[in-house]
Each structure stands twice: as C-alpha cells, then as structure tokens.
Amino acid sequence: MSEINSTAVSLFVSFVALTLFLSYWAARKTRNSSEFYTAGGNITGLQNGTAIAGDFMSAASFLGVSGLLFTFGYDGLIFGLGAFAGWPLMLYLFAERIRNLGRYTFTDVVSMRLENRTTRIIASISTITIVVMYLIAQMVGAGSLVTLLFGLPYNLALVIVAILVVIYVAFGGMLATTWVQIIKAVLLLIGVSIMGLLLLNSSDFDLPALMSASVEAHPDNEAILAPGNMTRDPIQVLTIMIAMMFGTLGLPHVLMRLFTVKDMHDARRSVFYASGFIGYFYLLIVIIGFSAAGVLYAQPELLGPNGQPAGGSNMVAVVLAGAVGGDLLMGFVSAVAFATILAVVAGLTVSAAAAVAHDLYAQVICDGNPDPKREMWLTRVTTLVVGLLAIAFGILFEKQNIAYIATMPMVVAASVNFPLLLLSLYWKGLTTRGAAVGAVTGLISAIGLTIVGPQVWVAVLGFEKPLFPYNYPALFTMPLAFAVCWIVSVTDTSARSRIDRDNFIALQERSEFGVRRADA
Amino acid sequence: MTDHAETIARRNRRRFFYALLTFAAYLVFAAQYLPVMSFMGEAIAGFEPVTYAIGWFCFLIVLFVTLEWRFIRTREGEDEHV
Numbered sequence: 311m312s313e314i315n316s317t318a319v320s321l322f323v324s325f326v327a328l329t330l331f332l333s334y335w336a337a338r339k340t341r342n343s344s345e346f347y348t349a350g351g352n353i354t355g356l357q358n359g360t361a362i363a364g365d366f367m368s369a370a371s372f373l374g375v376s377g378l379l380f381t382f383g384y385d386g387l388i389f390g391l392g393a394f395a396g397w398p399l400m401l402y403l404f405a406e407r408i409r410n411l412g413r414y415t416f417t418d419v420v421s422m423r424l425e426n427r428t429t430r431i432i433a434s435i436s437t438i439t440i441v442v443m444y445l446i447a448q449m450v451g452a453g454s455l456v457t458l459l460f461g462l463p464y465n466l467a468l469v470i471v472a473i474l475v476v477i478y479v480a481f482g483g484m485l486a487t488t489w490v491q492i493i494k495a496v497l498l499l500i501g502v503s504i505m506g507l508l509l510l511n512s513s514d515f516d517l518p519a520l521m522s523a524s525v526e527a528h529p530d531n532e533a534i535l536a537p538g539n540m541t542r543d544p545i546q547v548l549t550i551m552i553a554m555m556f557g558t559l560g561l562p563h564v565l566m567r568l569f570t571v572k573d574m575h576d577a578r579r580s581v582f583y584a585s586g587f588i589g590y591f592y593l594l595i596v597i598i599g600f601s602a603a604g605v606l607y608a609q610p611e612l613l614g615p616n617g618q619p620a621g622g623s624n625m626v627a628v629v630l631a632g633a634v635g636g637d638l639l640m641g642f643v644s645a646v647a648f649a650t651i652l653a654v655v656a657g658l659t660v661s662a663a664a665a666v667a668h669d670l671y672a673q674v675i676c677d678g679n680p681d682p683k684r685e686m687w688l689t690r691v692t693t694l695v696v697g698l699l700a701i702a703f704g705i706l707f708e709k710q711n712i713a714y715i716a717t718m719p720m721v722v723a724a725s726v727n728f729p730l731l732l733l734s735l736y737w738k739g740l741t742t743r744g745a746a747v748g749a750v751t752g753l754i755s756a757i758g759l760t761i762v763g764p765q766v767w768v769a770v771l772g773f774e775k776p777l778f779p780y781n782y783p784a785l786f787t788m789p790l791a792f793a794v795c796w797i798v799s800v801t802d803t804s805a806r807s808r809i810d811r812d813n814f815i816a817l818q819e820r821s822e823f824g825v826r827r828a829d830a
Numbered sequence: 831m832t833d834h835a836e837t838i839a840r841r842n843r844r845r846f847f848y849a850l851l852t853f854a855a856y857l858v859f860a861a862q863y864l865p866v867m868s869f870m871g872e873a874i875a876g877f878e879p880v881t882y883a884i885g886w887f888c889f890l891i892v893l894f895v896t897l898e899w900r901f902i903r904t905r906e907g908e909d910e911h912v
Contacts, residue, residue, distance in 0.1 A: 387859075387887050395856050398894045402849045402901060517884065535882065537862045544863040551860050555853075578905065582898050589891040596887055736842065822838050 317641025318459055318648075325493070325649050326474060332489045336482030342682060343672075346483035346689055347414040347664050348569040353488055355576035359583025361488045362567050364495030365657040366393075366558075366584070367591055369451050369650050372498065375592070376630075377623030379599025380606070383534025386599055388547055390592045392554025397585040400559055401578060407735055407821040408568050409577035415661075416565040416727060417669045419821075420734045423813035425742040425806055426678075430669050432749045436726040437562040437665040439753065441658045442703070443719040444563075445696070448658070449704035451624075452651040458625065459644040468704040474652055476697035479659045480690045484570060487656045494646070494653040499591060501639075501646045505627070506594040508634040509601045517597070523604030529617065534603070549785035556788060557720030560727030563661035574824070602630045609633060655700065663692040717782055718760050725752035725787040733795055735821060738814040741807040744799025752791030759783035841905075848901050855893055859886065 340346050353361070371393055378386035411419050417433040449468055456467035478486045513520040525532055533539050541547060558564070568577050606612050606619070612629050613619055619629040628647065632640035667688040672680035726749050733740040733748075760766060762777035780786075799807070 391856070391859060391887060391890060394891060395852065395894065398852045398898050399849050401898050402845045402852075406905070521884070542863065544860065544865075547863040548857075548860050551856065555856060575906070575909065578902050582902055585895055585898055589895055593888065593891060596884065600884070818838055819834055822841065823834070 315459065315637060315641045315644060317638050318644035319641075321642055321645035322460075322648055325497070325645060329474075329478065329486075329490045329493065329652075332493075333478050333482035333486040336486035336489065340481070340483040340485055343414070343668065343685055343689070345485065346686065347566070347660070347668060349483070349485040349488055351570060351572050353570040353576075355571060355579030356583055357488065357492060358567060358571050358576065358580035360495050360587060361491040361570075362564065362580060362584035363587035363591070364491030364493075364498070364653050365564060365567060366588060367495065367498055367650065368448070368654045369455065369647055370447070371591070372502075372595070372650060373455075373624040373627055373647060376595050376599040376602065376627040377625070378540070379596065380602040380626040381618070381623045382540035383528070383530065383600065383603075384537055385540035387596065388540075388550055389554065390595060392551050393558070394585070394588055394592050395551075396555045396558025397581060397588060399555065401581040401585070404559065404565070404731065404735070405568055405577045405581045406574035408565065408731075409571065409574045410821045410824045411817075412569070412824075414566070414569055414668050415664045416560075416562055416731060417665070418673075420730050420745070421673070423734060423817040424740070424745055424810050427674055428742055428746050430674050432746055433727070433730065434665045434669040434674075436722065436730075436749065436753060437669070438662060439757075440560075440562060440719045440722050440727070441662045441665070441696075442699070443722070445655065445658050445662075445700050446703045446707050447719075448651050448655050449700045450707050452648070452655075453704050453708065455647055455651070458620070459628070459648070464708060465701075465705060468701045471652060471655060472697040472701045475655045475659055475700070476693055478652075478656045479663065480693040483689075484566075484660055487653075487660050488570065490656050491653045494649045495587065497642075497646045498650060499587065501631075501643050502591060502594040502598065504639060505631055505634060505643070506597050508639075509597060509605070512605075512634065520597075520601050520604065523608075524600055524602070526604070527607035528603040534600075543780075545785065546780050546782075549780050550782045552788060553717070553720045553724050553782040553784035556724035556728045556784065558723075560723030560731065561719070562665070562723075562727065563657040565727075565731075566661050566664065567657075598627060598630065602626050605630060605633050659693055659696045662696045663689045666692040717765065718757065721756045721760060721782055721784045721787065722753060724784040725756040725791045729788065729791045729795055733792070734817075738811055739799050740795060740814075741799045741802040741804070741810040743802045743804065743807065744795045744797075747798045748791045748795030751794040752787055755787040755790055756783065759787060844901070844904070848897055852894060852897060855890060859890060 344350055375386055375390050375393070378389060408416070408419055411422060413419065415437070417430050417437065420433050421429040449471065452471045453464040453467045456462050456470070457464050460467075478490055509520060510517065513523070521535070525535060528534050530539055568580065571577050571580055606626070606629065612633060619625040628640060628643055631643035667685050671688050672678065672685050729752060730745055730749055734745065759778045760783060763781050763783060764776040764779070765781050767773050767776040
C-alpha cells in the first residue's frame with residue numbers, strides 16, 4: 311500500500327485540474343456576498359441535490375461505514391441508516407420554510423424573530439464549533455489516507471488539501487464549491503456502482519450467495535447478520551441513532567446549501583434528489599461492506615495479522631476495490647476518496663467564512679450595514695485562516711484518536727442547532743432568553759458528556775471507567791436543550807419576550823409563503 | 831382563523847405527520863436491540879437471515895423515499911392551485 315498507485319495519482323491530478331479550472335470560471339461570476347455565500351441562488355434543484363449528496367457523503371460514510379459493516383456486520387447499518395434518515399425530516403420540517411426566509415446561513419433564520427445580536431453570536435459560536443470539529447476529523451483523515459494511498463508525507467498531504475480548498479473557496483465561493491461537490495458525488499456514485507456490480511457479478515447476481523460467502527468466511531459467522539455484534543445496549547444504539555438523525559438537521563454547511571436555489575420548489579426537490587442519491591449510495595455500501603468479508607478473508611495476503619487491511623478497517627473499501635477491480639479500480643476509488651475530503655472541507659470552509667464575515671462582522675459588528683468590499687475581503691481572509699487552521703489542527707491532532715472528534719459535530723448539531731431551528735420556526739413561545747440559555751446548555755452538555763464518555767475519558771485520557779457510560783450523548787443532551795429552551799421561555803416576562811412572540815406570525819407567514827405574499 | 835393561518839396549520843399537521851411516521855419507522859429499527867423485542871428476529875424466521883439483514887435496511891430506505899415523493903407531490907399539487 312505504500313507504493314504509489316499511478317492510476318490514483320493521474321486520476322486525482324485530473325480531478326484537481328478540472329476543479330481548478332472550475333474555480334477560475336466561478337471566480338469571474340463571484341463578485342458580491344450573495345454570489346459568494348449562495349452562488350446567487352442560481353443553482354437548480356438537481357444540481358443542488360447532487361451537491362448536497364457530495365457534501366454529505368464524506369470519507370467517514372464511504373470508508374468508515376463499509377469498514378464497520380466488514381468488522382461488525384449488521385450493527386454497521388445503525389450508522390448507514392442514521393446518516394440517511396435525517397433527510398426526510400429535512401424535507402418535511404425545514405427545506406421549504408428555510409428557503410422562503412431567503413438569507414445566507416441558518417443563523418439568519420434563527421435570528422429573524424429573536425434579538426439579533428445575542429442569537430447570532432450564540433448560533434455563530436455553535437456553527438464555528440461544529441465546523442472546526444468536522445474540519446479536524448477530515449484533515450486528520452485526509453493526511454492518513456494520502457500517506458497510505460499516495461505515499462506522500464502526512465504534513466505535505468495537509469498542505470495540498472488546504473491550498474486546494476483555499477483556492478476553490480476564496481476565488482470561486484459557493485459556485486466553485488458546488489461544482490467540486492457535484493463532480494465528486496458523481497465520481498463517488500460511479501465508483502461504488504462499479505464495485506457493487508463487480509461484487510454481484512462475482513456471484514452471478516445472487517445476493518444471498520454473496521452474503522453466505524461472507525458469513526462462512528467471517529470469524530463471527532452468522533452473528534454478522536443479526537443485531538448485537540458491536541453493541542447489545544439499546545440505549546447506546548438509540549443515542550447513536552438520535553445523534554445521526556437530528557445532527558444531520560443541524561449541520562450548518564448542509565443547511566447553507568438550501569439557500570443556493572431560487573425558490574422553495576427547488577429546495578424541496580434538492581432534498582429529494584439528495585435523499586435519492588444518499589439512499590442509493592448506502593444501499594451499495596451495505597452490499598460492499600457485507601460482501602467484503604467473503605472476498606478479503608478468502609485472500610489472507612490482503613489482511614494483516616489483526617484481520618484488518620493495512621491502515622485499519624477504514625481501508626476495507628479501497629482494498630476491496632483492488633481485489634475485485636485490480637489497480638485501475640483501486641486507483642479510481644483512492645482518488646475519489648481524496649476528492650471526497652476536498653469537497654467536504656470546501657463546504658465547511660464556506661460555512662465558516664459565512665459565520666465570521668456575514669453573521670459576526672456584517673450583522674453583529676456592523677449592525678447589518680457592512681461595507682460590501684470589506685465583507686468580501688473578510689470572507690477571503692477567513693478562508694485563508696481556515697486553511698491555515700486546518701493544517702495546524704491536522705498536525706496537532708495527528709496522533710490522536712479522531713473517532714471522538716468525528717462524533718462530536720453531530721451531537722452538537724443535534725443539541726444546539728436543531729432545537730434552535732425547530733423552535734424558532736414552529737413554536738411561538740420561544741424567546742431570545744430561552745433560545746440563548748437552551749443553546750448554551752446544549753453546547754456545554756454535548757461537549758462535556760462526550761469528554762467524560764468512553765471515547766475520550768477512557769480511550770484518550772486513559773481513565774479506567776467513564777463518568778458517563780454512552781458515546782454520542784445526544785439522547786440526553788438534545789431533550790435537555792429543548793427542555794431548557796421551553797422552561798426559560800415560558801418563565802420569561804421581559805419586554806423583549808413580547809417582541810419575540812409577536813414576531814412569530816410574520817416569520818411564519820414569510821417562511822410559508824415567501825416575501826411577496828407575506829408582505830402583501 | 832384567516833386563510834393563511836388555516837393553510838399554515840394544515841401544512842404543519844401534514845409535516846409533523848410525515849416526520850413522526852418516519853421517526854416511528856426509524857425507532858422500530860432501534861427496537862430490535864431491546865431484549866423484550868428479541869422476538870422480532872424470530873417472528874420473521876420465515877426469511878433467510880440474509881434477507882432479514884438486508885431487507886430491513888432496504889425496506890426503510892424505500893419507505894422513506896416513497897414518503898418523501900408523496901409529500902412533494904402533495905405540496906406541488908397545492909402550489910399549482912395557488
């Protein structure tokens with residue numbers, strides 16, 4: 311694996327050349343804030359749906375879930391289903407209403423009826439926290455992946471990712487990011503489709519026969535086809551599923567994509583197309599992950615002494631691609647895995663730039679009247695800073711167990727952003743004070759319980775027993791955030807609370823019918 | 831109630847109906863891990879274990895996408911009459 315795969319290198323260089331050209335093209339069309347943050351709202355439903363899928367189908371989805379299915383079997387489905395199940399709720403509860411409010415970030419939506427300054431500061435802190443955690447996980451993953459696949463030094467890999475992302479985002483903004491994500495989504499879907507077809511073809515399209523081969527080859531045999539091979543604790547399963555489902559509904563870089571289409575019709579369609587692509591992707595990942603045992607255990611030379619491929623279970627999909635499709639498919643899949651990280655980091659960077667330049671600078675510091683040139687300058691500076699931070703974090707966390715870092719954004723999103731969005735859109739009683747106290751409670755409890763849970767307290771800090779028994783504490787922190795928002799809001803008798811409640815009708819009309827009808 | 835308020839209330843009822851239906855189906859998957867629900871696997875013993883494993887996942891994906899399609903068709907039908 312340390313040998314350089316020339317197919318992977320040439321395909322990846324082609325991808326980079328194409329996306330850099332797109333950035334050059336997009337830069338000529340990106341002249342103001344609206345074009346930078348939302349591509350001027352000119353993305354079609356199909357394009358946006360594909361880009362959302364490209365933004366969401368991260369390396370963790372592709373490499374991580376297939377590795378979990380290979381190692382634990384059925385229990386890996388918890389993560390696959392969890393990552394998919396948030397999308398129907400995104401369509402029903404948020405897509406059209408958020409789009410009709412017609413701004414740039416989810417913070418715009420939350421602060422529309424509440425006190426602007428307080429709400430924006432808290433929502434921006436939450437956004438930046440989620441983006442940074444996501445970024446660390448992606449960068450450490452990128453460094454390890456590139457070292458393994460391309461034989462490049464770890465730090466050089468980080469620098470390459472950061473430079474490319476800064477170029478995409480600083481010059482091409484959301485338009486370039488959208489096309490990077492679209493191309494990556496198409497390549498990823500082609501890659502997993504070919505792998506799925508080759509695997510099915512190897513058993514004459516007899517799926518049960520393919521699975522039976524895995525059952526026979528896997529050390530756990532039939533146990534991989536039933537629940538309980540990874541965990542038997544129903545609370546642990548439920549809290550993972552809650553984090554995955556509701557965390558998806560609060561990811562700022564994903565929510566931001568809903569503002570890139572022209573109206574609520576396209577917003578609905580975007581989410582539907584994204585769901586279709588993500589569902590199709592996970593169906594293939596299930597086939598790939600389950601079938602991997604039958605193929606890889608039959609070729610012990612592909613596995614190390616611990617029964618895992620070089621690089622651990624995350625490399626299952628890549629090694630399997632080589633086993634069923636030779637160097638060409640392995641190179642293709644490797645290049646796609648790297649492109650996947652670039653696309654996700656680009657989406658995160660746009661989101662961070664919007665949180666700093668739009669939410670904090672334009673709306674809080676300048677009170678909604680920024681100098682447009684200065685705001686655009688700040689978006690590019692923020693992009694550059696995010697790129698430098700990404701390199702620094704990647705180096706700093708290189709030796710750390712990144713599993714806990716990757717879990718935290720979903721828990722924070724489910725415990726802070728999701729309650730804020732749902733209550734501000736659907737509950738008249740929410741007040742600024744309730745939203746602020748609830749959000750801070752959700753943020754502190756999500757981070758705190760994750761730190762004292764098994765993944766950090768035991769695995770990273772080395773204590774014997776965790777203070778809190780579950781990973782992904784969203785089952786506890788999300789209801790806590792809702793409860794605090796409710797209690798503080800209903801007991802809030804301040805003058806501001808009356809304004810917050812009175813603003814609800816106007817927000818609801820606007821979110822339901824758009825600006826023109828609501829104002830009419 | 832004004833026309834707008836009635837429309838919003840009707841749409842919200844539909845939104846939460848679909849959301850709760852999706853969440854309930856999602857929870858059924860989680861319920862397999864409850865000790866008292868271990869009969870679920872046995873109740874479907876007529877299926878091969880392979881079908882049980884893959885079937886659950888495929889069923890839920892298809893169910894969710896179908897519900898989304900139905901929701902969109904209903905909303906677009908409403909928009910055409912506005």
